[in-house]
Amino acid sequence: MTFILETKKLKRTGYLPAFLGAGIISCAFPVVNMLARSETFTSLPGNPFEILMDANWQMMAMLNILITICGACIMYHTEYADNGALKMDTLPVKPIRLFFCKFLITAEILAAIILFQIIVLTGCAVYWFPDSAFDFLTILKTAGFEWLVSLPTVTLMLLISSMCKNMWISLGAGVILVFTFSIFPQDNFVLRLLPFSAPYQTLSMADENVHIQLFCMVCVLQTAVLYLGETLYVKARRYLA
Amino acid sequence: MSVFSLLLVELKKIRRSKIFLILMIPVMMMWIPSTINAKMNFDVRGIPITPENNFFIQGFMGMTWFMIPATLVIGTVLLTQTERSQNGILKMLSLPVRTSTLCLTKFAVLIFLSMVQMVFCIGAYYASAAIASQLQNYNFILNPSFVCVNALALYWGAVPMAAVFWMFAILIKTPVFSVGLGLVSIVPSVLVIHTKMWFVYPMSYPFYLLMVQYGKAAEGMYATQIDRMPWLPVAVIITVLALAVSCIRFGASERR
Numbered sequence: 438m439t440f441i442l443e444t445k446k447l448k449r450t451g452y453l454p455a456f457l458g459a460g461i462i463s464c465a466f467p468v469v470n471m472l473a474r475s476e477t478f479t480s481l482p483g484n485p486f487e488i489l490m491d492a493n494w495q496m497m498a499m500l501n502i503l504i505t506i507c508g509a510c511i512m513y514h515t516e517y518a519d520n521g522a523l524k525m526d527t528l529p530v531k532p533i534r535l536f537f538c539k540f541l542i543t544a545e546i547l548a549a550i551i552l553f554q555i556i557v558l559t560g561c562a563v564y565w566f567p568d569s570a571f572d573f574l575t576i577l578k579t580a581g582f583e584w585l586v587s588l589p590t591v592t593l594m595l596l597i598s599s600m601c602k603n604m605w606i607s608l609g610a611g612v613i614l615v616f617t618f619s620i621f622p623q624d625n626f627v628l629r630l631l632p633f634s635a636p637y638q639t640l641s642m643a644d645e646n647v648h649i650q651l652f653c654m655v656c657v658l659q660t661a662v663l664y665l666g667e668t669l670y671v672k673a674r675r676y677l678a
Numbered sequence: 679m680s681v682f683s684l685l686l687v688e689l690k691k692i693r694r695s696k697i698f699l700i701l702m703i704p705v706m707m708m709w710i711p712s713t714i715n716a717k718m719n720f721d722v723r724g725i726p727i728t729p730e731n732n733f734f735i736q737g738f739m740g741m742t743w744f745m746i747p748a749t750l751v752i753g754t755v756l757l758t759q760t761e762r763s764q765n766g767i768l769k770m771l772s773l774p775v776r777t778s779t780l781c782l783t784k785f786a787v788l789i790f791l792s793m794v795q796m797v798f799c800i801g802a803y804y805a806s807a808a809i810a811s812q813l814q815n816y817n818f819i820l821n822p823s824f825v826c827v828n829a830l831a832l833y834w835g836a837v838p839m840a841a842v843f844w845m846f847a848i849l850i851k852t853p854v855f856s857v858g859l860g861l862v863s864i865v866p867s868v869l870v871i872h873t874k875m876w877f878v879y880p881m882s883y884p885f886y887l888l889m890v891q892y893g894k895a896a897e898g899m900y901a902t903q904i905d906r907m908p909w910l911p912v913a914v915i916i917t918v919l920a921l922a923v924s925c926i927r928f929g930a931s932e933r934r
Contacts, residue, residue: 451852459862496865503861511854518762605756608857609700612748617707620740 439530443538450511453546459504460550464557466500467493475565485566486575487641489558494583497554498636499615501587505543506594506611512539513598513607532671536599540664543591548584555580582640586652589632589659596667630655632663679775681783688787697756701795704745708799709806712737716810716818727896730818733807734825735892741799742832742884744864749795750840751860753788754847771929781928785844785921789837796833800825828891835883838913841920842880848924851931877909880916 447453467489471478481488516522516535525535555576562569593614598607618634628634635656643649712733719729719736727735761767770780803825807818843860850856867882871889876882893900 451854455854455858459858462862496868499865500862503865504858507854507858507861510857514853518759603695604759604853605752606696606700608755609697609752612745612752612861613700613704613707616704616740616745616748619744620708621711 439534440538440541443535443542446515447512447542450515452508452511455511456504456508456546456550459500460553463497463500463550464554466496467558467561471561471565479565484641485562485569486559486579487639489562490579490639490641493558494639495637498583498587499619501547501550501554502590502615502633502636505547505587505591506608506615508543508546509539509591509594509598510604510608510611512543512595513601514604517602517604532674533668536595536664536667536671539595540592543595544584544588547587547591548580551584551587552576552580555583579640582643582649582653583636586638586656587636589656589663590636592660592663592667593632596663596670599667600670632659679773681779684775684779684783685786688783689790691760692756692787695756695760697753697791698794700752701749701791702798704741704749705795705798705802708741708745709737709802713806713810713813716814719818720814720816725896726898727892729816730807730820731895733810733818734803734820734828735888735895737803737806738799738829738832738888742888743868746792746795746833746836746884747839747843747864747867747881748861749792750788750836750843751857753791753840754843754860755853755857757784757788758847759853767929768932771932777929778925781848781925782921785841785924788840788844792833792836792840796829800829803829831887832884835887838880838883838917838920841917841924845920845924848927877905877912878916880913883913 470493471489478488478492513522516525526532559571559576563571594607594611597610598604601607601610614633618628618631621628621634629638630652635652638652640649643652716733719732761770771777804819804822807820811818846856846859850859863881867879867885870876870879870882871886876886887904889900890902890904893902
């Protein structure tokens with residue numbers, strides 16, 4: 438019930454078209470890159486798919502993070518803008534359930550976008566590199582990994598936007614986090630595990646250092662902890678307000 | 679109402695918005711790592727650049743590439759959303775003030791916010807350069823006129839972009855689109871400045887100006903001269919056009 442309500446709320450905010458638009462732009466990225474300078478990449482040795490991932494994923498992941506921030510801000514903006522959150526509080530619905538549904542929606546859309554992005558990247562590899570073929574297992578594995586490592590970012594961003602009544606503050610906080618993690622040195626391993634930094638990780642990069650399991654575990658753990666944080670925040674808000 | 683008092687009213691509106699905090703935190707975030715890692719500026723990897731220039735350019739790099747545009751997007755959200763609750767904008771539109779004046783005043787506030795960030799940025803640069811000089815026993819501090827002129831040029835180069843973002847915010851009433859469009863348009867500027875047509879893409883201007891500065895400090899990295907000729911007229915046209923469109927459409931959905 439709450440889930441259907443949540444999707445209805447988003448209907449006129451342009452949430453879905455915005456995500457689709459961002460998804461299409463990010464998918465256009467590797468295609469344009471290959472059209473412009475395919476020789477730079479086709480001459481490189483190694484696995485074609487991994488070459489393309491290394492060349493394009495940073496930008497694509499950044500677009501994913503930015504649209505996640507934007508989406509999270511909008512989701513809570515609709516609640517706070519006309520005191521909708523107060524009305525929701527009077528309903529027999531637990532506030533944490535709202536959060537869970539919002540998380541579920543974002544995670545689903547993000548999964549679709551990431552899967553699409555990986556398919557496009559594979560398509561580029563097949564088109565421009567003679568000796569590569571569609572391998573559905575790799576596609577699913579990569580997409581699953583990239584999705585999982587972006588979940589803590591989604592949760593943290595939703596947590597921030599649930600805390601800020603004004604949209605510019607949650608947006609500002611999200612943008613500052615993106616900025617901070619983009620300037621911190623990339624060679625620090627602990628930093629790379631954190632939300633807003635983990636989505637840039639590619640599967641092959643994690644595979645090289647035998648970190649796939651670690652990444653998956655840490656990201657699931659972070660998501661759970663942040664979810665718990667929201668539960669506590671919702672409880673605390675009731676007592677403080 | 680005079681333009682000046684209108685400006686004061688607009689500034690009063692954002693007094694409690696905590697926007698100055700949002701302007702200040704990224705500046706500090708930018709300079710703390712570069713102070714701690716100041717040693718890395720000596721490792722120039724064969725690029726002919728002096729450590730103090732390297733410190734300045736590396737520090738400003740993240741700022742111009744990502745944070746100046748992002749701040750402008752946040753600023754447009756602030757300006758459009760503060761008056762959304764209780765229909766504040768309707769009351770403003772009913773005052774005997776021309777809507778285009780109102781629109782331009784709000785734009786001036788947007789520019790003012792980015793100038794405030796510039797001042798923070800210059801201040802933070804000097805603080806971190808002084809600390810880094812102490813830590814590394816090497817003088818990282820550059821001539822104040824050089825730093826101020828360059829920082830001013832970077833932020834001045836952001837004005838056409840601000841006009842375009844402001845136009846987005848006014849034309850597109852759904853915030854997810856205007857914000858999303860603004861944020862997404864930041865990302866390609868890294869690629870655009872390496873093409874010949876960079877001057878038609880206002881989001882890349884500040885980054886271009888910084889890269890030219892990099893080219894001046896280190897031979898052969900990038901162009902050493904700013905290509906003024908097609909750029910300045912195009913930038914002026916983009917700015918004027920964007921502001922004209924936003925003045926015409928300002929408050930249109932409320933007046934209907």
